Amino acid sequence: MTEDQRLYLDESQVFCPSCGEPQTLVIDSAAAIEESIAEYTEDCSVCCRPMVVTVTYVNDGDYIVQARSENE
Numbered sequence: 001m002t003e004d005q006r007l008y009l010d011e012s013q014v015f016c017p018s019c020g021e022p023q024t025l026v027i028d029s030a031a032a033i034e035e036s037i038a039e040y041t042e043d044c045s046v047c048c049r050p051m052v053v054t055v056t057y058v059n060d061g062d063y064i065v066q067a068r069s070e071n072e
């Protein structure tokens with residue numbers, strides 16, 4: 001992996017809202033625009049239930065990752 005790829009593809013850990021197992025997500029921080037929010041649905045790799053992942057970009061390269069269940 002080159003220096004550039006490492007800059008833009010970060011791994012982040014969240015806990016599945018359904019089963020509580022930790023999930024490693026790859027966050028594309030190259031898509032980050034300051035104070036923007038990205039939301040997408042990902043299936044838990046343990047229980048296969050969908051969870052809604054929200055990535056809030058706070059400033060250059062920094063972000064907060066949260067996961068909630070789809071029907072909340």
Ligand SMILES: [Zn+2]
Nearest residue numbers: 016019044047
């Ligand atoms: Zn799960």
